[in-house]
Amino acid sequence: MRRRLQPVLLGLLGILVFLAVWQLASTVGWVNGRYVPPPTEVFAALGRLVLDLHYWRTIGNTLITWAIGLGIAGVLALVLGTVIGMIPVLRRYTRSTVEFLRPIPSVAIIPLAILLFGLDRESSLVIVVFATFWQIFIQVLYGVADVDPVARDTQRSFGLSAPSRFRHLVLPTALPYIMTGLRLGATVALILTVTGELIIGVDGIGRLLVQRGTAADYAGVYALVVTAGVLALIINLLVRVIERRVLGWHQSVRAEVVL
Amino acid sequence: MKRSTLLGGLAFAATIALVGCTDTGAAPEPTEAGPTETYQVRIAALPIAETGAIWAALEAGIFEEHGIELEILPAQGGAQAIPALIAGDIDFAIGQPMGPFRAALGGEEVRIVSNYANSLASGDSDVNSVVASAASGITSWADLSGKTVSVNSLGAAGDLTIRAAVEADGGDPSTIEFVAVAFPDVPAQIEAGTIDAAWVPDPFRGMVVGAGGTDLGGPYQATIPGLTVLTAFTLQSVIDEQPEMVAAWTAALAAALEYAAANEDAVRAAIATNLDIPEAAAAGITLPEFTADLSNAGLEDLVALAMEFAYFETEPDLGTIVVQ
Secondary structure, eight states: OHHHHHHHHHHHHHHHHHHHHHHHHHHHTSSOTTTSOOHHHHHHHHHHHHTBHHHHHHHHHHHHHHHHHHHHHHHHHHHHHHHHHHOHHHHHHHHHHHHHHTTSOGGGGHHHHHHHHTTSHHHHHHHHHHHHHHHHHHHHHHHHHTOOHHHHHHHHHHTOOHHHHIIIIIHHHHHHHHHHHHHHHHHHHHHHHHHHHHHTOOSSHHHHHHHHHHTTOHHHHHHHHHHHHHHHHHHHHHHHHHHHHHTTTSHHHHTOOOO | OHHHHHHHHHHHHHHHHHHTOBOTTOOOOOOOOOOSOOEEEEEEEOSSGGGHHHHHHHHTTHHHHTTEEEEEEEOSSHHHHHHHHHTTSOSEEEEOTHHHHHHHHTTOOEEEEEEEEEOOSSSSOOSEEEEEOGGGTOOSGGGGTTSEEEESSTTSHHHHHHHHHHHHTTOOGGGOEEEEOOGGGHHHHHHHTSOSEEEEETTHHHHHHHTTOEEEEOHHHHHSTTOEEEEEEEEHHHHHHOHHHHHHHHHHHHHHHHHHHHOHHHHHHHHHHHTTOOHHHHHTSOOOEEOOOOTTSOHHHHHHHHHHTTSOSSOOOHHHHBOO
């Protein structure tokens, strides 16, 4: 019990020290307290936001964009990654294309997205899906290709059908990779969801953040930054929990503690 | 087991918390129906004080009276509005006129259908002005020579009129280094010394001046007094396909702007609500002259100035672009 509690306590201590330094910096004047308000002001602003239904609806909008984006990217990446990963010819043919497309920063296609879909959620989804897809796709691709050669030879001599080959050989091998891709993708999807709200103006915490900035409410801006951070933290924890459930049998997870 | 109790507790706490919630974003109650023919119009407008005219008029039912069911999308910048028009996502955009000019030169059939707001031709303050940090020692337009000056977006009326004002004052505009800084970031950047001066509207002008900065006044007043700040524009294809809607919209917008000009308090109240700023802050904002009339908008002077400073390679044809 003590061993499980210790990291949590250490983590909390870290946060407290960070908040204390921040408070000190703003009040003593190492940074201008007007533009970098102390945590007491930021959490007061957060407290006011939390009592406003509009804030929760805004978070809901962010999460909807995030979930749809991650969902589309995940399904596409799983299907395409599996098909391309399992067929060596396809892998070779697509490699240069993938290596060309993958590094394109998603924000660079924002103008194109607006041109295609306007100022609504669809535009945001374009950049979310684009960025998230590669994160998961690459993992699936490598995961599917990582099948142990001995196991592959064994299944060959046993003459397994394609579906059961996938079920018993490919999936168990690729699953840890897929979960890694999902974890990376979930965070990247949130980053680009907020980016879309900041730049395109899709409803969500990013847009609210710009609005608070325009109103010169700097404490409000930081309160929304904290909100985004907490969202990312919750999402990460959720994915970790799912990972533990799905990969409970796998050695990479067995020894690990979630928090 | 522990986790489910925790979740249950959280859900309970959330329910309790939500009971005490207010809702500033709730949709207003629908009012009585207006004319029989209604058009659904989607526009992009910047989430700034100037949009207060539309918010106030919308609340007063002006658009409803004219058969316009209005939806306002808060575009984050002029650069987003024109692609959204081309995508067919919005019918009109409210933005500064250099955007449509550039788009027209780029081959898009952008049409300015109405004025929206003119800057103030005279008076102590204008809707935006150039403020300089005390440390920079800038006290006149000519002093801006060789300094770093920020505008919210480069290549628009802000830096153009600043160049002209500096030149008219005997300075050398070619030595000014213009940088793009978002208005909310200006006070901190001035203080940090990364920029010497900035072109800003309220409340950021007040923040810089309050911290000891100098207000040089409005570059519009110094060059083209009363130059339009925002216009309403669309595409020729929209005008061709839905002429009745465009006519209804321009009539509604004219009425809305007339209402806004006559009801300053309503505009300020709408700004306070929609931008979620304190009433006192909204009261201190310098409002532009809301008008649909393009005759005193100074567009010809703006084009001439842009040509003089080589902002455009070819001259945008106002006769085609402006269709009022």
